[in-house]
Amino acid sequence: MSNNDVIKVSGLTKKFGHFTAVDHISFDVKEGEIFGFLGANGAGKTTAIQMLCGISKPTAGKGTVAGYDILRENEKIKRNIGYMSQKFSLYEDLRVWENIRLFGGIYGLNDKQIADKTEELLTRLKFEDQRNAMVRSLPLGWKQKLAFSVAIFHTPKIVFLDEPTGGVDPAMRRQFWEMIYEAADQGITVFVTTHYMDEAEYCNRVSIMVDGRIDALDSPSALKQQYDAVNMDQVFRKLARKSTRAE
Amino acid sequence: MITVDNLRKNYFSDKSGKFAGIGKENGLSFEVNDGEVFGVIGPDGAGKTTLFRILASLLLPDSGSATMNGIDVVKNYKQIRRIIGYMPGRFSLYQDLSVEENLRFFATVFNTTIEENYDLIKDIYQQIEPFKTRRAGALSGGMKQKLALSCALIHKPDVLILDEPTTGVDPVSRKEFWDMLKRLKEQGIIILVSTAYMDEASRCDRIALMRDGQFIATDTPQGIIDAYAETLWAVQTENMSTSLNDLRSCSEVLSCFAFGDKHHITVEHGFTKEELSGFLKEKGYRNVKIEAISPSVEDCFMALTKD
Structure with a gap:
């Protein structure tokens, strides 16, 4: 196994009764890569992510995330990843600094580390004046930027982003992606889902799930060539049309 | 009604x-x-x-x-x-x-x-x-x-x-x-x-x-697009991530945002594609494509909301 594979899974499967939500998926994600994880609603993305994050046990298959075994070392996985979704990111009724303090503590940083990194984070985001603001009072785009910074506060090997930009205004959405690039440049691997097909173009590689399987996996330019498409939207449509799963 | x-x-x-x-x-x-x-x-x-x-x-x-x-x-x-x-x-x-x-x-x-x-x-x-x-x-x-x-x-x-x-x-x-x-x-x-x-x-x-x-x-939608007053170009280079910042450093470039596999930029009136191409070549880019495009509604929204 190559050392710079941050995710390496083979035959990963999850069944609920007779329903196979995730059907023998195998793939690798390299260190510092921005990996887009696409699929239609109900294709099995969320179930797959839950297995990768160590919160759902696979029915079959094996693999490692951040160097730890997904079957036996799921607690270690949780400590070495970051996670953010549109639905859950920060505590709305805590202040900005309190959220940072809380997540820093959960991820096992000591007080000195948290204090130093908090200043650095607030300065980088130009958030110094918002230190004492309640998170719920921040505009959505700011919240998402803060949530992303908190999700990588403990410099995890990999961060999982589940539809991080849904509903965010166009300029903010792009600023968010510039933060993703910066994190990737620092060596943090980014695993991201999105329904915006222009964002699929910003990924180094993209996988597309259809009915629990990974039906395509390559760089956006290779996928466009393979499916004779002008953009990722067309690639997605061609693949998703093959779905036979009655939701 | x-x-x-x-x-x-x-x-x-x-x-x-x-x-x-x-x-x-x-x-x-x-x-x-x-x-x-x-x-x-x-x-x-x-x-x-x-x-x-x-x-x-x-x-x-x-x-x-x-x-x-x-x-x-x-x-x-x-x-x-x-x-x-x-x-x-x-x-x-x-x-x-x-x-x-x-x-x-x-x-x-x-x-x-x-x-x-x-x-x-x-x-x-x-x-x-x-x-x-x-x-x-x-x-x-x-x-x-x-x-x-x-x-x-x-x-x-x-x-x-x-x-x-x-x-x-x-x-x-x-x-x-x-x-x-x-x-x-x-x-x-x-x-x-x-x-x-x-x-x-x-x-x-x-x-x-x-x-x-x-x-x-x-x-x-067409009316919104027709009212767009900026000069809008789509730019592609061999390194999209570095060219985002390089384009922004050009004083004639007014705004620059990623749009899928291209960057959309608005430029000063009178600035030419040849001038931009020269600027990017000086920054070391070899493979530069620039074309004038008509805006999407998203471009219009961004132009109308820029601070």
Whole structure:
């Protein structure tokens, strides 16, 4: 196994009764890569992510995330990843600094580390004046930027982003992606889902799930060539049309 | 026809812990004609839901007025509720009732039956009919959406109010949803729909771009695009991530944002492609493609909201 594979899974499967939500998926994600994880609603993305994050046990298959075994070392996985979704990111009724303090503590940083990194984070985001603001009072785009910074506060090997930009205004959405690039440049691997097909173009590689399987996996330019498409939207449509799963 | 005149609503939002609302600077005024699909497009927090709740008679405006087919949404709210179908952003059907029970319930409340208006919902309802005994709470996102639309239509409303029906929905299902709306429009229903996806603008007859409780432009999608006044180019280089910052460092480049596999830039009047090409070559790029393009609605929104 190559050392710079941050995710390496083979035959990963999850069944609920007779329903196979995730059907023998195998793939690798390299260190510092921005990996887009696409699929239609109900294709099995969320179930797959839950297995990768160590919160759902696979029915079959094996693999490692951040160097730890997904079957036996799921607690270690949780400590070495970051996670953010549109639905859950920060505590709305805590202040900005309190959220940072809380997540820093959960991820096992000591007080000195948290204090130093908090200043650095607030300065980088130009958030110094918002230190004492309640998170719920921040505009959505700011919240998402803060949530992303908190999700990588403990410099995890990999961060999982589940539809991080849904509903965010166009300029903010792009600023968010510039933060993703910066994190990737620092060596943090980014695993991201999105329904915006222009964002699929910003990924180094993209996988597309259809009915629990990974039906395509390559760089956006290779996928466009393979499916004779002008953009990722067309690639997605061609693949998703093959779905036979009655939701 | 919908007529909205100088509508304002300012309220303390428990959710954000501060004042929010619509029409703070200028009250909102617009009209929607019969048989039109009118899209309200803007990010979360723009005020789309507040506006729709007022029009659905669920929230009282501070001032201003709105009528639908001549009926006032405040004074004659009971009549309004008979002629509108409202689909809120959050799934609001009865989770413990089955698919069919939900539909029958809404039909009964409006003194009608599923059978009487089956034609109107047939296209949509047939897709979920195989699951009609399933609890609504156990449906997938896409099926919930189809059921909610069926329930909003079952009393044959004149006006359909859809609050972000496609949020969190994948591109293929979104397209299917808009195809359904197109067929409803052909039946003569006025459709008022909100979305945060700018690419859905082209499916509307007219759109309002909304931010911070204000309409910043109202027109046909083509009209919005025609009013765009900047010089817009699409740029591709062999390294898109570094060229984003390099383009921004060029003093004639006014704005630069990633748009899929290209960067969209606006430039000073009189600046030429050859000059930009020279600038990028000096920065070490060998493979540069620059073309003038016409803007998308997203480009227009960004130009109208730049600070």
